[in-house]
Each structure stands twice: as structure tokens, then as C-alpha cells.
Amino acid sequence: MPDKTILIAGTYDTKDAELAYLADVIRGQGGGVLTMDVSVLGDPSQPTDISKHQVAEAGGSSIQAAIDSGDENTAMQIMAKGSAAKALELYRAGSIDGVIVLGGTMGTDLALDLCAALPLGVPKYIVSTVSFSPLMPPERIPADVQMILWAGGLYGLNSVCKASLSQAAGAVLGAARAVEPPKRERPLIGMTSFGKTVLRYMVTLKPALEDRGYEVAVFHATGMGGRAFESLASEGAFAAVMDFAPQEVTNHLFGGLSAGADRMTNAGAAGTPQLVAPGCYDLVDFVGWQETPPQLQGRPSHAHNRLLTSAVLDADERRLVARTISDKLQGATAPVAVLLPEQGCNEWDRPGGDLHDAEGLSAFCDEMRAACPGIATLHALDCHINDAAFAEKALEIFDGWVAEGLIPQG
Template identity: 70%
Template sequence: MGNRILVVGTYDTKNDELAYIAEVIRRQGGEVVTMDVSVLGDPKVPVDLSKHEVVAAAGTTIGAIVAAEDENVAMQAMARGAATLAARLHSEGRFDGVLALGGSMGTDLALDLCAALPLGVPKYVVSTVSFSPMIPPERLAPDIQMILWAGGLYGLNPVCKASLSQAAGAVLGAARAVEPPSRDRPLIGMTSFGKTVLRYMVGLKPALEARGYDLAVFHATGMGGRAFEELAAQGAFAAVMDFAPQEVGNHLFGSAISAGPDRMTAAGRKGVPQIVSIGCYDLVDLVGWHPIPPWLADRPAHAHNRLLTSVVQTAEERRELARVIAGKLASAEGPVVFLLPTQGGNEWDRPGGPLHDAAALAAFVDELRRGVPPNVRLVELDAHINDPDFTDAALSVVDEWIASGVLPQP
């Protein structure tokens, strides 16, 4: 049972708050490992991991970063050191979960530290800027948890104790309850959306499990794509079925619902076998409660809910997207099969559907045929992505790869 919690903060200015967190964890039967990330001051009581150990892990000294006379430079050095040291200590089994406390400076550091730890390590950040738009999504670890440090800017009080005690109990409970990802069976990563629009995972999941593989399906709405890319970069997947590349288009056309510029690249860099397709490629997702930008206002649109609205790309935009996707796949180090269902890529774009545009689909197909790189095998299907023929084609590639040794035999 995981009981040891790494508690991180500036012990020169936040000692009382950090000591209170440690007290709550210990009252619940947990153990605490303390890490000081102060720069100028010293902690009131000894800590397990001093600021000097932290900054040494970044390859510098407290004296050197103080001499720079720039608090941003200093805290970035502490962030590098804290992330490096935490990753090493976790690999040595020194702690089971982490709780970091801070304002904007401490949060900046905490995001780097949490990103350095594997999926499945409980990561809690208590911050005065939790949920703020100043925190870019790409800085968030896939399983990070945040709680607003309400009323906590200066000193302990009844309001902030409510936040601190919740976080202390939450991280300890998570460390005790978590079931880290198992590597007993090879794992396939897949991107998709819900069954109302994309349905291939319904047939593929049991079929892949029957073949001895586990399947993890990532909701391709920005954060899901980031998690997918991070795990691919870590080598967590035996193969990927990147069937919903919409986040590539979202980023290309300026949507806030983005997985960043590196979407659809991590598996290729790692040499992971990829089967790729066109789920919802034709849509740009927008934040539902934001006004639709004027240049998109006259497009056919689907309001999925109050959080999400999808607008349709033009034929020329789809050609541009096809070129971008082809360019990303061109650098892949492993085998790539592109399954191209020429009848459409989501349930709304079927003939007679509300977002159907046959000419724009034909433009995308034409551009992809022209630009598919030599390292990618293009397989055209006279089918829709939600048809059984698509599922059968994907399984055919998997079976071929198992037989040839590209995929491990479970």
C-alpha cells in the first residue's frame, strides 16, 4: 500500500502550510518526504531534500542562480532540478505520490515536476492559480489533479485549511488505491470520439482483446491527444490506431481545443507501428461557449453540447490538412498503414447527413493520394469509417503484423 507522499514547496515562506499538509497526511497513517524548493531563504525546520540537492540536480548552485538576479531564471533552474530529482527518487521507490503547493511561481515548478513522473503516480497541485487560463494545457501531466488554494496567499486560516486538508487526504488516498498501468499484455493506443460519431472501437476492442492485446481509447479533444502522444513517446504502446486526427486540424486552423503542434509525431519518432485514418478529420472543434469566429460563422456546424461545437472545413482546408498529415507521417521510423475510407470519416458526413460535403471529401482524398509519402502504405476502402469493412481492414493489418513479427505475439 502506497503511503509515502513527497510534499514540495518553498519552506522558507510556506513552512506553516506545508507542515499542516504533512500533519494531515501523518494523521491518516501516511509518511512524508519533504522537498524544499526555496531560493533565498532557509526552512524553519530540517527537510529531507534540501534546496541545495534540488538545484544540484539541475547542474548549478544556489549561489549561481541568486547571482543572476532574476527570479524567473532562478525558479526555472529549481524546476529542472526538482523534476530531475523527483523522477530519480520515484524510480528508486522513495515515494508513492506527490503534493506540491504554490502560487504562480510554485505552480510553474510543480507542473514540470509532475510531468516528469509516470502515468499512475498520484500528482496533486494546490495552487492559487488552479484552473486559470494562464496554465497552458500542454504543461499538464495526463493524470494531474489540481485544487484551488482558496484564501491561501498568506498564512494559514480556516478557509485555506479546507483546501489543504482535502488535497492531503486525496493524494494519500490515491497513492493507496491507484492501480498503475500493467504491462502484462501488449497495449494498443487508439484515438476516437464517442459512439454517436465514431463506432469502430465497439468492434475492435473485443477483437483485439481476443488476440491478447489491451486497448486504451483516447478522447481526441485536446487533453486526450496530449496523453496519447505522451504515452506513445514513453514507448507504452505496442502499436497505435490513430483513427481520429482531428486535433491536427484543430491546431492547424487555430482552435483552442488542440493537442499541440507535435500531435501525430510521437509514435513515429519512437518507431511504433501505426495504423492511421480520418475520423472527424473534416471538422474543426471550437469551445462551445465561445463566439464562433467570424471567418467560420457561415459554415455548417454541429453543437455537440454546451462545451463543444464543430464546424466543417472547406475543400481547400482539407487539402491543406492532407498535406500536413502526410508531412507528419513522412518522418515515422516504424511501419505506417493509412486506411482511407473514401465514403467518409464520421457519422454526420454520410450522404444525406447534416455535414455531408462530397466535393470536399473528394478533394481530401485526391490530395492524400498525391502526397502520401513512400514510407506509408495507403489502403483505400470503398466504405465509411463506421462500416464493418473498416474494422475488418484494421484487424487484417494487425493480423498481418502479428504474423510477420511487427507486433509482439501475446
């Protein structure tokens, strides 16, 4: 008997041979396979375990409706919705342990929805002709998806594309065998931050929270890290969040490395208590090896490494960030504490630092005080975000919420 079963999804009317090859490799390694056809017009050479008709019905429609739409985009969105629903149904029933989806742009569009429907910890592999492409916005990419470029695989099997297909088949089966899903044995705290060169509070906060009996996951807020944070927040996975690096909100406003328009909204919508601070609010991240975007040219900047450079906002732009953060907190359905370190919000903006701007910092703090929503309690702190006093205040508020029963005991 196979130890793990992998769902294989794709358009069997056009990629029958390639999908069959994936199945052969998985079975050859001792795994099991369930097949799902997401095509619309044609039929597979052999019946699949989940037919295209079942997929369309799971999406609240039918194959005939997809055909009658006369539009391939509309048709594939029907199949995307259905395949996502069907994959989640199979996972919850214990029928599958992982998924692999094969496609070009159409199949990849569908694959992102299908994989996003499955919880973190379920192995998800996409074999695509556009893997790692900017065609995929951050908000569409599931937190723990894996991708491999389907090199030379646009039309038919060959030795080049078999190298990609066989790796992906082995990887998803191996992942299903090796994965250690989140256990949720202790209440989970979600924290956003950057490396210790710019933000340091997690060095104090993580062990302090763990000593209190909590598990702490720190997310690198450079686009995809924030996307993973928001994905889990939307599921209600966190007992509380310490969202102290909302720079991706700034990035989304000014064309930097965005984590999506819903950044800083999902914890509040899920009823999760939030401690919020404006770490690196004044910086816009962009790809360091590319030409500086026109809207960021001529500004003070810091080259963090060859991949990442950060440009500084002016005073008016900082006021906009303050209002935007405040607007995002308006929808919270649980307590919100805003910690406002009035001496600075990243290591580079200290007096004498490369990016210090006292006027800009003052403008932000003034706007934050004025715009902070009524649902939130603002704590103005006479310290820098990297000072011990900041972490101490965060723990004081956290402990108070635990004592009040707003956060479960660790």
C-alpha cells in the first residue's frame, strides 16, 4: 500500500502525457496518486479520479456553462474555484497528503487558487512555465508553496522537461513523507520584523514570550514574509500578533515590495489582539540590482545588500503612511495597542544615522497621534524602537491582556 497520496491536477486534454509521467514517477517511488482533470473542452485519454464535470460542479457551475461563456478566462476561473474546493474536500477527508499542479499561465493561475485553499504544512508544488515570474503578485502566492520552472515543457514530453517533472514528483512525495505540520501545542504569537541590523526587539521578545509558554513565529517583512503572516492571520492561527514591522504597507503605497493590499487587516478581522508599532514605516524597499524606480529617485537610500535597497519618505508621505495604518486598524474586532517610539523606528534613523530625519519623524508621530482610531490605545514612548524600553512596554501590555483573559495563557 502507498504510504502517501498525491493529488495531480492539470488540463488532461492538452497535457495528458506529462501528467501521466508525473503519476508514473510518484508511483515508481511507492506513492499513491489521485488525478484531477481541470480542462474544459477536451477529454483525457483515460478517465481521471476527479472528472472535469465534478470540478466544475464543486465550483458551483458546470462544464457547459464554462463552454457557453465563450471566454477562456471565465472558464478557467470556474475550474479554479472548483479545483480549490475539491482539493480542500479531499484533504479534509484524509484522501490526499500533498498536491502537484502542472500548467502554463492558465494552469498556473488555477494552481495558485488551488494551493491557497490548503492549509500551511500541506505540501504544494507548482510546475509552471512561468515559475518565479513577476506575473504572480504576492497576494496570490500561498505561504508555503514550492515552484519549479517547467523548462522546455510547453508542448509535449522531452528529456529536458522530464528533468523538471521528475524532480517535482519526487519532491512533493518526499515532502509529504517528511513534513511536520504545525502542532499548535502552545498558543502561537505572530511577529513581524527584519534582521538585527535594523530592528532588534525580537531578540528580547522571542525568548521572553517563550518563557511564558508561547510559541513565537517571526516573519521577515519583505513581501512574501508579510504574505505568509497575513495568510495565517486570516485563518485565526495566532493567539496575538506583534506587528512591529508594517513596512510592507509603505511599500504597497509607494511601489515597493508589497505583501498585498490586505496587509495589516487580517488579524483584526479574525478577532486577534494586536500590538502594533511602525518599524521601518519610513522606508520603501526596492530591488537593489535594478534601476531605482522613478518615484524613488533622488532620495536618501540605504543599500542593505545587492538584492535590497531602501529609500526614505518625506514628511508628507510619512503622514500618509500614518493615516493608512490607522485606517487599516479601524476594522479590528479585538483590542489594539499602538506603540509609538518617538525617538525613531529603525536603526538607520537614529541621530547621526544615514537616514535620520527629525522633521519627518516628528511629522509621522504627530499624524499618528491625530489619526489613531478609537478602537486602538496609543502608547507614546520616549525611546527608540530598538531600546529595551520598547520591548518592556510590549511585554507589559501583553501580560496585561493575558491577565484580562484577552490572550490565552501560555
